[in-house]
Amino acid sequence: MDQDPKVQPRFSGIPTFMRTPYVPDLTDVDIALVGVPYDGGVTNRPGSRHGPREVRNQSSLCRTINQATGVAPYELVNIADVGDALPQNPFELVAAHQSIEDFFTRLQQANILPLSVGGDHSVSLPILRGLAKQNGPVALVHFDAHCDTGDDYFGSRFHHGSPFKIAVDEGLIDPKKTIQIGIRGAVADKDIWKFSYDSGMRVIPIEEFNELGVKAVIEEIYRVVGNTPAYITFDIDSLDPAYAPGTGTPEIGGLCTFDAQQMVRALDKLTIIGADVVEVSPPFDPSGITALTGATMMFELLCVCAVSLKRRL
Numbered sequence: 001m002d003q004d005p006k007v008q009p010r011f012s013g014i015p016t017f018m019r020t021p022y023v024p025d026l027t028d029v030d031i032a033l034v035g036v037p038y039d040g041g042v043t044n045r046p047g048s049r050h051g052p053r054e055v056r057n058q059s060s061l062c063r064t065i066n067q068a069t070g071v072a073p074y075e076l077v078n079i080a081d082v083g084d085a086l087p088q089n090p091f092e093l094v095a096a097h098q099s100i101e102d103f104f105t106r107l108q109q110a111n112i113l114p115l116s117v118g119g120d121h122s123v124s125l126p127i128l129r130g131l132a133k134q135n136g137p138v139a140l141v142h143f144d145a146h147c148d149t150g151d152d153y154f155g156s157r158f159h160h161g162s163p164f165k166i167a168v169d170e171g172l173i174d175p176k177k178t179i180q181i182g183i184r185g186a187v188a189d190k191d192i193w194k195f196s197y198d199s200g201m202r203v204i205p206i207e208e209f210n211e212l213g214v215k216a217v218i219e220e221i222y223r224v225v226g227n228t229p230a231y232i233t234f235d236i237d238s239l240d241p242a243y244a245p246g247t248g249t250p251e252i253g254g255l256c257t258f259d260a261q262q263m264v265r266a267l268d269k270l271t272i273i274g275a276d277v278v279e280v281s282p283p284f285d286p287s288g289i290t291a292l293t294g295a296t297m298m299f300e301l302l303c304v305c306a307v308s309l310k311r312r313l
């Protein structure tokens with residue numbers, strides 16, 4: 001196993017995600033680690049197109065066994081880095097999203113569970129199209145400072161503040177089986193996230209999160225999602241910028257990394273069909289802490305994805 005730090009020192013080799021083998025032809029892959037280097041949907045500060053490369057680099061620090069849960073994902077299923085879902089035309093959002101969708105459609109047809117790193121949050125839309133166009137709508141567990149269910153912005157329908165509104169419109173996710181955790185920050189329009197509430201999504205603003213606590217929020221996730229196949233999306237800006245400053249739209253007063261780890265660790269009983277970590281922006285991350293945090297949350301997600309998938313293999 002390449003990623004065993006007892007076999008190969010972690011500072012050596014070409015930096016794939018978690019030091020897994022690079023398998024672009026998808027042979028014998030159960031879980032695909034994917035980069036989605038596209039940030040043409042940002043409303044303010046760009047840079048998350050560099051997220052996959054930097055998370056690959058920092059993910060070399062990850063080890064193989066989750067000490068808290070005992071899960072050893074590489075012993076459960078075959079995990080590989082399958083490369084990047086390339087935006088074929090990075091200047092053209094709809095075309096870029098189309099090529100990302102095509103990449104994930106190929107994974108879905110090969111029966112592979114994808115765990116990806118963006119990219120801005122707009123990439124979750126073409127990922128969901130690839131995964132859920134045939135078998136949707138799916139449930140959604142969404143960690144974020146923002147609901148990302150906004151309307152047109154400067155006349156554009158597609159941007160990183162709207163993917164989950166469009167995903168509902170297209171029948172990719174079920175709003176009544178969607179839970180959004182960590183919402184906060186000032187807004188430019190008090191009704192900006194009205195769609196979330198009107199469509200029946202369960203919104204947990206950070207104030208309510210802190211009142212309920214981690215355990216009750218986990219129970220709420222299971223109540224909302226139930227047995228429905230679920231996609232997990234982890235926007236790094238759900239975390240307080242003290243932990244993850246390198247992101248496009250930081251909001252203070254957020255989740256701490258330990259709370260986020262505890263919540264993700266509890267998701268292994270869901271029927272997970274895929275997951276992503278988005279909005280890591282290396283140009284705003286001079287120390288590398290945000291990429292390290294993104295890589296570590298990716299490992300936490302990998303552990304629950306592996307347990308969930310293993311049950312179904």
Ligand SMILES: [Mn+2]
Pocket residue numbers: 121144145146148160235
């Ligand atoms: Mn987001």
